[in-house]
Amino acid sequence: MSPKTNPNTLTKPTYNASGRSFSGWLGGKSQLARTIIDMMPEHKHYCEVFGGAGWVLFKKSTSTLETINDVNGDLINLYRVFKYHPEALEKEFETQLISREEFERLKAEKNTSLTDIQRAARFYYLLRTCFGAKVSEPNFFSHVERQPHLKLGDDLKTVLSAIHQRLQRVNIENRNYDVLIQKMDREDTLFYLDPPYYNCEKYYGKDIFSRDDFIKLRELLKNIKGKFILSLNDIPEVRELFDGFYFHTKQIRWSLNSKAHDENNGKELIITNYQIPD
Ligand SMILES: C[S@@+](CC[C@H](N)C(=O)[O-])C[C@H]1O[C@@H](n2cnc3c(N)ncnc32)[C@H](O)[C@@H]1O
DSSP states (O other): OOOOTTTOEEEEEEOOOOOOOOOOOOOOOOTTHHHHTTOOOOOEEEESOOTTTHHHHHBBBBOSSSEOOOOEEEEHHHHHHHHHHHHHHHHHTOOOOHHHHHHHHHHHHHHGOOOOOOOOHHHHHHHHHHHGGOOOSOOOOOSSSSSSSOOHHHHHHHHHHHEEEEEEEETEEOOOOHHHHHHHHOOTTTEEEHHHHHTOTTTTTTTTHHHHHHHHHHHHHTTSEEEEEEEEEEEEEHHHHHHEEEEEEEEEOOOTTTTTTTTTEEEEEEEEESSOOO
């Protein structure tokens, strides 16, 4: 049995270099995680509002309370199955193959006829075998020199076991960002917010995030009791929108297939409502 944690303990997390998410994700913050974790103040509740594959969560030491949230129901169902039914998920992959035919079969399959475990297995298969983790419009990934991302057999067991362990005390939510922020806001909550980038609002599906949501998000963040860290692309429109908060910049390198000619590529703006000493 794990030792009981005092529910009032404040922690300042540290970076765990060996922590890994279960997958890449469009806009996933594996490269930015260390910078964000180093900026975290002491808090009781760590609340990741636009969770995706949760790279920051998986690379930080645990906080007293933790929440991961996303509006994507397939993704959140997968988190729940990682947390509660890892063996059943593993079983779904026992006789699985990595092939274009299987990819196309699963892509065409409708979720409505599946159990939660089958739904999680389908989503995980597509996520790990598609190009660029773009699971909203997946295309099969095959590369002459690279191994497939999806692990099977003992390798999959190792991955699932690590993810299962890390999620043991994480609260998993499937809310719109505004509902979650209002529900979780306390003086000792730290929100990490990683919404779609400005100009990329539709990347994660239709009608879940729009340009106007940046204004709504800003207004909400102006009035919260807790602290926040928000990461966005560093462009003048974003600086203007969030003027009045604290700005920090970081240059990261996106993958080769991103638009290298775009001068703003890889320039991250990290926005906080508290000062960070140099
Ligand atoms: C940039 S990604 C997050 C990546 C994540 N930080 C990682 O490291 O993998 C943005 C996420 O926001 C989610 N999202 C978009 N609109 C949302 C909304 N209205 N409420 C909650 N989540 C939303 C998307 O489904 C997507 O997973």
